[in-house]
Amino acid sequence: MAEVQQSGGGEEKKGKPKKQTLRVDFTPMVDMNMLLITFFMFCTTLSKPQIMDIAMPTDQKLTDEDEVKVKESKAITLILGEDNKVYYYTGMPNYSDYTTLKETDYSPEGLRKVLLERNAPIVAKMRELRQEKFEKKNRMSEEEFKTRSKEIKEDKDGQVVVIKPTSEASYKNLVDALDEMQICSIAKYAIVDMTEGDQFLLENLKSKGAYGASAAPPKN
Amino acid sequence: MGKTKVKKQSTFIDMTAMSDVTVLLLTFFMLTATFLPKEPVQVMTPQSVSEVKVPEYNVLNILIDPQGKVFLNIDKPENKKAILEKMGQDYGITFTDKQIRSFIEQTHIGVPMNRMAAFLDMPLSTQDSEIKKWGVPSDSVNDQFSRWVQHAREIGGDDMGIAIKADQSTAYPLVDKVLKSLVKMKENRYSLITSLRGMPEGV
Numbered sequence: 001m002a003e004v005q006q007s008g009g010g011e012e013k014k015g016k017p018k019k020q021t022l023r024v025d026f027t028p029m030v031d032m033n034m035l036l037i038t039f040f041m042f043c044t045t046l047s048k049p050q051i052m053d054i055a056m057p058t059d060q061k062l063t064d065e066d067e068v069k070v071k072e073s074k075a076i077t078l079i080l081g082e083d084n085k086v087y088y089y090t091g092m093p094n095y096s097d098y099t100t101l102k103e104t105d106y107s108p109e110g111l112r113k114v115l116l117e118r119n120a121p122i123v124a125k126m127r128e129l130r131q132e133k134f135e136k137k138n139r140m141s142e143e144e145f146k147t148r149s150k151e152i153k154e155d156k157d158g159q160v161v162v163i164k165p166t167s168e169a170s171y172k173n174l175v176d177a178l179d180e181m182q183i184c185s186i187a188k189y190a191i192v193d194m195t196e197g198d199q200f201l202l203e204n205l206k207s208k209g210a211y212g213a214s215a216a217p218p219k220n
Numbered sequence: 221m222g223k224t225k226v227k228k229q230s231t232f233i234d235m236t237a238m239s240d241v242t243v244l245l246l247t248f249f250m251l252t253a254t255f256l257p258k259e260p261v262q263v264m265t266p267q268s269v270s271e272v273k274v275p276e277y278n279v280l281n282i283l284i285d286p287q288g289k290v291f292l293n294i295d296k297p298e299n300k301k302a303i304l305e306k307m308g309q310d311y312g313i314t315f316t317d318k319q320i321r322s323f324i325e326q327t328h329i330g331v332p333m334n335r336m337a338a339f340l341d342m343p344l345s346t347q348d349s350e351i352k353k354w355g356v357p358s359d360s361v362n363d364q365f366s367r368w369v370q371h372a373r374e375i376g377g378d379d380m381g382i383a384i385k386a387d388q389s390t391a392y393p394l395v396d397k398v399l400k401s402l403v404k405m406k407e408n409r410y411s412l413i414t415s416l417r418g419m420p421e422g423v
Contacts, residue, residue, distance in 0.1 A: 026239055033242040040249035051274050051383060051411035080392070108420060165392045171284075172388040174395070175266040175414060182269055183420065191399075 075160050076118060078111070079198055080177060082168030086111055087205065090118075093197060098204040106176045115184040119159045125152045126185040153187035161189040164198055260328055260351045261285040263387035268414035275381045280372050281413075283328065284386040288394035289355025291330040292368055299375050300324050306371045307364075313337060322347075332357050333364055358401060366401055373407070382410035 079087040079101075087101050088111075094100040104110035116123055129148055133140050163177050174191070181189050263285065281293035294300050304323050308315050311333045315323070319340035323329075330351040331339045339350060358365035373380060382402070386395055402410065 026235070030235065030239045030242055033239070033246050037242065037246050037249055040246070040253055044249070044253045051270065051272050051413050053270075053272060053409070053411050112420075165396070167391075167393045169392040170388065171386045171390040171392055171395050172266040174392060175268055175388075175412060178412075179268040179270070179414075 074157065075162065076115075077162045077164065077198070078177060079194070079202060080163065080165040080169035080173045081202070082166065084170075084173060086173070086177070087202065088114065089201065093201055095197070095200060095204075098201075098208060101201045101205045103205070106173070106180075111177075111180055112184065115159070115161075115180055115186065119184050119186055122152060122155060122158050122185050149185075150187070153185050158188060159186050161186055163189060163191045164194045165191070166194055166202070259283060260291050260330055260348070261289075261387075263385060265385060265413050265415050266388045267417040268412075269417060269419045270414060272411075274383060274411070274413065278376055278379060279381045279383050280369065280376065282382065282384045282398060284384065284390060284395060284398060285355070286387045286390050288390070288397070289330070290358055290365055290398060291328040291351070292356060292365075292372075293328050294372055294376070296376070297324045299372070302375045303368070303371045306375070307333060307367065310367060315340070326351070329368065330355050332362070358397065363401070365398075366405055369402065369405060369407065373405075382407060383413050384410055385413040 073091065076088055076090045077093075081087055084106055085103055086105060087103050089100050089102070104114060126149060129145070129152060133145050161181065163174070165174055165177075178189075181187075261283065263283065277295055279295055281295075283291040283293065285291070294303065301320055301324060304315060304320060313333065313336065315337065319337060322340045322344070325344065326340075326347055328351060331354045335354065339347060342350065356365045356368060357363070369382075384395070384398065402408075
């Protein structure tokens with residue numbers, strides 16, 4: 001390794017000049033330098049925080065023709081509740097039956113399982129696309145991957161998810177829900193406010209139908 | 221049992237050049253490491269699989285602390301100066317050069333306008349402890365938050381991004397208030413800052 005040679009001769013004993021060759025081994029120093037470089041290289045690139053782009057619907061009133069009609073089998077509404085619970089119902093809500101609102105959580109067996117099942121054909125296609133990218137390695141560019149995945153996700157048979165956070169939900173719940181959208185390859189979603197109907201369904205489920213028996217269901 | 225005998229050779233490579241290069245590389249990386257801006261409140265952002273990076277520059281950062289206080293951060297210093305002057309015009313306050321410089325040095329905007337001049341006169345260390353108590357007001361009567369964002373948009377231009385950073389445990393209504401006031405200003409596209417987590421298995 002790197003060395004420094006010094007011819008000695010500093011010490012002169014009586015009549016005996018001593019020549020000392022000093023050999024300093026720089027191996028550990030280069031080792032440390034490599035480690036520090038690797039540390040700095042990784043820290044400066046990985047410490048940049050990631051973002052998640054969202055676009056909110058405008059608050060302008062949409063005309064009837066602007067509102068896209070969605071098939072009942074393709075729509076699912078998520079209500080983000082307190083204590084990391086999430087409730088959901090598919091299609092139009094049925095106010096007379098309290099079991100239309102189901103409860104689940106953010107674990108992989110909960111919300112993700114439901115969404116993956118509902119969105120199964122698109123998830124399968126995305127999986128194929130990712131496999132293809134992995135196999136082609138650098139012959140499929142990022143741009144191409146993005147445009148193709150966008151096409152797959154925006155297929156008109158894809159799921160449409162409406163996310164309604166309650167006032168007891170936390171910010172983490174919202175980000176987790178948006179994250180599930182990305183994991184389950186759902187491109188059409190919107191964040192909107194709770195309506196009275198949703199509040200009714202929620203109360204109904206919690207009281208197991210007792211609320212619905214006493215209060216009148218909302219008309220809409 | 222080979223007939224040929226392998227000669228023992230002592231390899232002696234002079235590595236001085238390599239240690240030179242490593243020291244140079246190290247110096248380069250140390251100097252180009254950027255420091256994270258000091259925030260009034262440390263937040264832990266929620267995790268997401270999104271791998272999109274924060275845009276490098278021309279970003280308006282909105283920091284929401286767990287109690288709902290809002291702090292703004294604009295990264296271009298010349299924009300900051302122009303925005304402060306515009307806000308000053310709105311509220312009839314003119315700022316001295318010293319105050320403007322103090323404003324640019326302070327990373328975040330988080331004080332109501334009526335306290336701004338007094339705040340900027342304080343030394344930086346006191347400013348840090350003061351700013352934590354205030355936050356930009358955003359109630360319907362005194363909506364300074366919308367004004368700041370509007371001016372930031374006017375000066376930053378259309379390619380300025382808006383990034384929202386909030387703690388995991390922040391109650392949703394506090395974030396919702398900020399989102400709603402942004403939507404009212406016709407700002408519909410923005411980014412939420414998250415930490416990275418790997419894509420889960422089996423998807």
